[in-house]
Amino acid sequence: MNPTFSLRKAQPEDGTDFSELFLISAPFFVELFKDDTKRVLKNLFVSPRNLFSFEHVDFAEIDGQIAGMILSYSWETHRREYLRTGRLLFKVLGFKMLRIFRVLLRLNAELGKLAENDYYISNLAVYPKFRGIGIGKLLMEKAEGNAMKIGSRRLILETEESNTVALSLYRKLGFEVVEKFQAKLSKDHILNFCRMIKPLA
Ligand SMILES: CC(C)(COP(=O)(O)OP(=O)(O)OC[C@H]1O[C@@H](n2cnc3c(N)ncnc32)[C@H](O)[C@@H]1OP(=O)(O)O)[C@@H](O)C(=O)NCCC(=O)NCCS
Known part of the structure; x- marks a missing residue:
């Protein structure tokens, strides 16, 4: 019998799958x-109105088992929830936040740059045993549907230049690379990203 694919909104109880899948993607x-x-990740996921909240996550399931997730939101959500996300991070990490504050600022300056009416695909991941059967594409189409519903004009995402599988998926779905940039994580670790855009009709 063919497996049954389905999509559902995330719930606060899904924190374990969210954090595992999030770390696969980033x-x-x-x-x-x-x-x-x-x-x-779990603390932010269960809280409403922040950029890692369950409110912005869709899961794909196969026969009732979580197979993959997508975290996506509009430019307006980003604008509204950006500061609260920072405050929540500070609440969870306390003074440990000071150690990473500069790196976070550097990453934020490069990642997730959105213009009015953009819709951002922040994270996408599928568990290894469920890859290659269309779940990634299904989740991307779900995010695109969410964007269309609210009248977004462009889909925006970033992926590491070395991630040829993701690049191939995004190209197949109509995204084009518009910019390449670097983000410095530490003095020994520089991430090389591609920014990709898909205009929406
Ligand atoms: C990228 C990822 C989400 C793709 O998910 P998936 O469910 O395997 O993808 P799909 O089965 O929907 O495949 C869709 C397209 O992706 C590309 N693709 C998928 N697997 C591929 C592979 N092993 N090699 C090359 N291209 C591949 C193909 O273009 C494919 O289209 P096709 O089947 O018509 O040829 C998944 O590999 C993953 O979770 N990777 C780790 C996390 C990650 O890299 N996330 C993206 C970060 S930006």
Whole structure:
């Protein structure tokens, strides 16, 4: 029998899958938040009105089991929730925030640059055993549907230049690379990103 794919909005109880999938999509977060990584992600995920909240996550399931997730939101959500996300991070990390503050500022200056009416695909990941059967594409189409519903004009995302699988998926879905840039995580670790855009009709 063919497996049944379905999509659903995330709930606050989904924090474990969210943080695992988030780290598959952005492993460099561990370098930033170290032992606090999962605690940070879970705390932000259960809280409303921040850029890592369950409110902005869709899951794909196969036969009722979570297979992948997408975190996406509009430029307006970004504008409204950016500061609260910073405040929540400070609340969770306390003075440890001082250690990473400069790196966070550097990353924020490069990642997620949005113009009015843009819609941002922040993170996409599929568990390895469910890859290659269309889940990534399904989640991207869901985010695109969310964007269309609110009248967004462009989809925006960033991916590491070395991530050829993701680049191939995004190109197939109509995205084009518009810019390449670097983000410095530490003196030994520089991330090379591509910014990709898809205009919406
Ligand atoms: C990128 C990722 C989400 C793709 O998910 P997926 O469910 O395997 O993708 P799909 O099955 O929907 O494949 C869609 C397209 O992606 C590309 N693709 C998928 N797997 C590929 C592979 N192994 N090699 C090359 N291209 C591949 C193809 O263009 C494919 O289209 P096709 O099947 O018509 O050829 C998944 O590999 C993943 O979670 N990777 C780790 C996290 C990550 O890199 N996230 C993106 C960060 S920006």
